[in-house]
Amino acid sequence: MKRPERRLRRFTRAELAVHHATAALMIICLVTAACLYVPEIAAAVGRRGPIKTLHVVAGLALPLPVLLGWASRAFREDVRLLNRFGRRDRDWLRGRPAAPGKFNAGQKLNAAFVAGAILVMFGTGVMLTWPGPWPDRLRTGATFVHDWLTIAILVMFLGHLWFAMRDRGALAGITTGTVDARWAARHHPAWDAVRKH
């Protein structure tokens, strides 16, 4: 008889909620951005007034999931782990044999990029939504940063999806919150949940 696979809890409901809410808002921002910005899509979709409102509201809300998530101890612990890069992360990034903890160095870099990108897009987005106090030079500068960072975000977003789709274990972790213990031991051997297991 086949033994039932053992599951480890990787994310609590709060951690999943932060991820999913951030992802949903990010997708709204990217889709509405395409409707406002890419000439062919803008010509097909139109409706500039309501789409602009949706883009601005979703953008302003983008930092909220993380701020609310701070109430969760599990989420704060994730942020602590994501922030720290140790010897195993340097090995992982150099392609050497490495034993990642709960997050590998790629996941850590992605998290830092997303956090930085949300803050920069929030700041420049506020400048563009309420341009009153800013001279033209800074408005154009804010447009420049907002435009080009969008392209970087799109590339990172697609890369993030690509890696997630290729790893069913990781995908199960972020959708159900639990992972197969053997998958965890292979991919995240230094994760405390694996070590205690």
Add this chain to the structure above:
Amino acid sequence: MTSDDIEADGSGAPVGRRIVLGMLGLGAAGVAVGAGLQSQVNRALAPIGGIIPAAGGFRYYSVVGDVPPRGERDYRLTVGGLAERPRTFTLADLRALPQTRLTRDFQCVTGWRVEDVAWAGVALPDLLDAVGVADGATAVRFRSFDGEYTESLTLSQARRRDVLVATEMLGKPVTHDHGGPVRLYVAPMYGYKSLKWLGGIELTRRVVPGYWERRGYDVDAWVGRSNGRSDEAT
């Protein structure tokens, strides 16, 4: 692997925080110097300007879902309100009026500008003379046949020779995406005054703020002297 076994998860340098702070610094620097960089990027990408949206040129803005195309057979411009001889113009009627040509820049309030755009059509004062301005009229209201967008000018603004009921742009009939077959071109003002898909002109007793003006834009939209901007005049 021994070091990995010893090192606790979550030990090491706060690289994540450094990345976030670095991005904030880069973002602030980009806001400070981006205006200069963007114009260099525009020049560098000019040959493929049609491919990359950020590389300059016109951008397409519409406030409705889709606009029914109108052409030679079904296009009508109704001019009424406080007019002495209200009437409806076809494209042929507009061509029969005196034609005005001018080449001026198009400046959007969001910052982009297209230089030296050739426009042709009927100067608005000539059209107003054709219908006669009745007593009491102090403003002109424009309606787009998209069913939503409106704009207006004071009567003295509307009598300027550089305000055009444009039927040609860049040497060709105004295309549908650019607001054709007939659009307004208000040379000295920001692009939102240059209403697309012009369907109606009404002489009114007072200025009625337009679509974006009800959403916070200045009613008098002089380039470089409104909306808190200081662009060079067009």
